[in-house]
Amino acid sequence: MSTAPAPSTASSIAPPSGLTLWRQRILTLIPLAAIAWLAQSLANHPTISGYGLSALTLAIGAGMVAANTMPKEWLMPLAPGMQFARHYLLRWGVALYGLRLTFGAIAALGVGGVVLPLAMLVGTLIVGTWLGSSVLGLSRREAILVSAGSAVCGAAAAIAVSSVVRTNDRQTAVAVATVVLFGTAGMFLYPWMYELLTQHWHLAISEKSFGIFTGATLHEVAQVIAAGKMVSDATADAAVVTKMVRVLALAPLLLVMALWPKTSWSQESSDSRNLRGLLKSVPWFAIAFVAVMGVNSAELVPSAWKPGLTALDNWMLACAMLAIGLQTRIGDLLRAGRAPLVLAGLLFVFLMVAGAALGMLLV
DSSP states (O other): OOOOOOOOOHHSOOOHHHHHHHHHHHHHHHHHHHHHHHHHHHHHHHHHHHTOOOHHHHHHHHHHHHHHHOOOOOOOHHHHHHHHHHIIIIHHHHHHHGGGGHHHHHHHHHHHHHHHHHHHHHHHHHHHHIIIIIISOOOOHHHHHHHHHHHHHTHHHHHHHHHHHHHHHHHHHHHHHHHHHHHHHHHHHHHHHHHIIIIIIIIOOHHHHHHHHHHHOOOOHHHHHHHHHHHOHHHHHHHHHHHHHHTHHHHHHHHHHHHOSSOOTTTGGSSSHHHHHHHHHSHHHHHHHHHHHHHTTTOOOTTTHHHHHHHHHHHHHHHHHHHHHTOOHHHHHTOHHHHHHHHHHHHHHHHHHHHHHHHHHHH
């Protein structure tokens, strides 16, 4: 009597169900949540707060120390929780940050607070594409990818642009690594620059002006919030609003790139499937941020709720920063490739120098 063949090992291992995947995320998020809560508690201590260290800075610092001193195998079980924190909690935290601001905050930035980030976005894309393709020998696609990450909103922009310009996984990973490296460096450098300029060189730079500069030139949203908070809450608020101008520009940028004539990817990107892909790349969390800001401007949130919601927001952002730190390994970043790293480094300098020069004229 014949028997049915036994299923192969590969086919017998079913992928985890949605419920199982969410259970893994929640369970592995628990230790991250506890560390983020500890970072919040330490940040509230007078000794720590006296150094200007926020919960976000402590969280990403702890994560980076762990990532670069502990074996990868020890951290791998936490991967589902880290991905959940970096993808979901970061976006929810940014959206909820709108409760601290009103549309009056945008008006307070003035025309310069809107023109500066848009000018830096366009300038960084043009300079980066030219330097990468004409000077450093990168392909046009790679140059655009690294430049977009520096110009718009870091890793999220690089990943979104990669779907339009059709780069491979390695090129995308390299672009993400470069913006993470220099964006993280900038997160710690900017507060030190502010102290140097104002306390030692005695330059008259307001907290709001420096916040606009930070939001217009630093890479990731999380890095902007962390750097701003190390200076002051006023700096962080101005930085976040300015940064949202760049983030909201991602959607029209992707559309322009997809429809731009005489490019090798424009024909591929014109079908309905890729248009659906563009919609998926829209930074909906930025739109949610504006919506929450509108709710706050209309005073629809009871004042008694705000302290709890602010604490929740700080916790979500601290969790996200911890996850980013746990996935930031210096060795991996330095192996990204010489030309992309040089391009990202040059753009980092360009953003600071050109942003400061243009900021003096506009802000």
